Amino acid sequence: MGLAEKGLIFIDKITTHAGFKNEWIVLREDDTSPDYGILPYERKIEEHIRNGVINLDKPPGPTSHEVVAWIKKMFGLERAGHGGTLEP
């Protein structure tokens, strides 16, 4: 299987999994070089983390902000953020 096909399958798979759908219009055929870039699920673990999102089950008690601060510290990252507050 070509890299471009794998890339398309990956995008379609994560889209369908989230309950959405991609209806593609193809303008031209083209493949992608293995020499640069990488399939998103094949990033080295350090890169995977730096380009990652955790679907976190927020515990009761702390604020969303506090939870993000903990995650940031656990991973030793300089930056983390959340997608919409869920207050205690």
Place this chain on the structure above:
Amino acid sequence: MTGVLPVALANATKVIGNVIHTVKEYVMVVQLHGDVGDKELVEALENFKGTIYQKPPLRSSVKRTIRKRTIYELEILEHNERYVLLRVLCEAGTYMRKLAHDLGLLLGVGAHMRELRRTRTGPYREDETLVRMQEVSEALYLWRNEGDERYLRKVVLPVETAIVHIPKIMIRDTAVDAIAHGANLAVPGIVRLTKDVQPGKLVAILTLKGELVALGQALKSAEEIARMKKGIVVKTKRVYMKTGVYPPVWRKNK
């Protein structure tokens, strides 16, 4: 409150804001302050389906002016004496505490929100990807102390999961670095695009491998773009990919 809280790590922070204004689903326990029959409850809830008007509660982080919100789905999961378990699918920015309070007013007995759990925020749901803090901590431990990264790969999802709900354009390798430098996207760089690309709307620009390059604002619809031979069709708004990942092959001034 518990439930779905997508947390972006490092670079992913750049685009996580795009899930804030997406559809939300909650499961909520409402405590009624008086006795209400099943039929009466069902009838009262009908009034909250569709467009509703809400004034943000006293303890809220936004300006307290009445705003319009849409409730897409509202379902009674259980009604046990004075407790009602509801599932609510709604627009971003709908206050569940207020909904519970207003339901009480309409029923004439009063009510308040007792418990709340978010089960969905746009592309993220209560499914096998949802993990607790403990699981995050264990996965990190296994990676750091035993060199096993398999669990961490299950706990951390690729950033591309945060853009699945928006229209997409996949581009040729030769167009990637220009976009990473902030250039706008022209038709010849496009390999395929989704039918929901609309002028003025947000689009995700991806490589053929599926990597997020940038977010942009479409200038034309998918149908229009499909008929065009050349021209700028997406204004690049937020660059995600670093420069130099793909080779710079656009015309240089010599």
